[in-house]
Amino acid sequence: MTDYTLARRNMVDSQLRTSKVTNAELVAAMGAIPREVFVPPGRRSVAYIDEALPLGAGRWLSAPLIAARLYQLAAPAATDLVLLVGAGTGYGAAILGQLVSAVVAFESQSDLVAAAETALASVEADNVVVAEGNLADGWQKQAPYDIIVIEGAVEQVPDSLLAQLAPEGRLVAAVIGANGVPVATVLQNTPGGVAAQAVFDANVPSLAEFDQVREFVF
Numbered sequence: 001m002t003d004y005t006l007a008r009r010n011m012v013d014s015q016l017r018t019s020k021v022t023n024a025e026l027v028a029a030m031g032a033i034p035r036e037v038f039v040p041p042g043r044r045s046v047a048y049i050d051e052a053l054p055l056g057a058g059r060w061l062s063a064p065l066i067a068a069r070l071y072q073l074a075a076p077a078a079t080d081l082v083l084l085v086g087a088g089t090g091y092g093a094a095i096l097g098q099l100v101s102a103v104v105a106f107e108s109q110s111d112l113v114a115a116a117e118t119a120l121a122s123v124e125a126d127n128v129v130v131a132e133g134n135l136a137d138g139w140q141k142q143a144p145y146d147i148i149v150i151e152g153a154v155e156q157v158p159d160s161l162l163a164q165l166a167p168e169g170r171l172v173a174a175v176i177g178a179n180g181v182p183v184a185t186v187l188q189n190t191p192g193g194v195a196a197q198a199v200f201d202a203n204v205p206s207l208a209e210f211d212q213v214r215e216f217v218f
Contacts, residue, residue: 004036007048011035011064015050021068026076029098030068035061038091038119052205057109059088060205062151067092070149070184073199074172076100080146083164085135086207090116092151093128100147103128106139108209135209138164145169152207153182165189174202182206 012031021027036047039061043053052060071092076082080100084093087105089112097103105120105128107113113132120128131139136158144166150157150173157173165171169189174182184202188195
């Protein structure tokens with residue numbers, strides 16, 4: 001039988017602490033939230049490996065280190081409202097929920113919406129709500145957001161999501177460059193317009209629903 005507590009501790013010590021994840025609250029959250037709850041039953045024994053895991057319906061759970069570095073890049077604060085786009089089964093929402101005021105876990109696949117609701121309830125993520133809709137449209141109902149995180153690599157970031165950022169709000173996404181490599185990028189809503197900063201290569205699976213979007217190109 002897998003010792004999930006030990007696996008989670010090893011993930012924190014060998015993957016996060018050794019690889020530029022310095023946000024103490026984030027590390028604590030990832031050491032506390034049971035990742036296996038958000039993984040399909042047949043893959044729970046490998047829930048903590050340093051690889052992306054398939055969730056079905058074209059969605060993936062990003063590797064712990066890549067997810068942690070993307071969340072850290074968003075600079076979450078206790079008062080922030082977060083929109084997590086392509087939330088899958090809700091793991092990232094549960095993590096961010098430990099760091100911010102509230103999270104909207106936004107997903108387009110009905111089966112994943114149901115799985116996220118069940119998993120989030122099991123970890124008592126009371127400040128996370130799950131919403132269903134077209135990912136590129138965002139979830140206008142709760143906008144504006146201090147942080148938007150896209151859970152997967154995208155070719156472009158649609159203006160419809162950028163429009164839902166609060167003043168000085170940050171959108172974090174792995175934007176696929178001309179060479180085909182996703183790059184973790186922060187897009188900030190400044191008084192002078194959207195400012196983009198590419199930070200590091202991020203090997204995360206693509207979100208196919210964004211493939212046809214042709215709006216904001218970094």
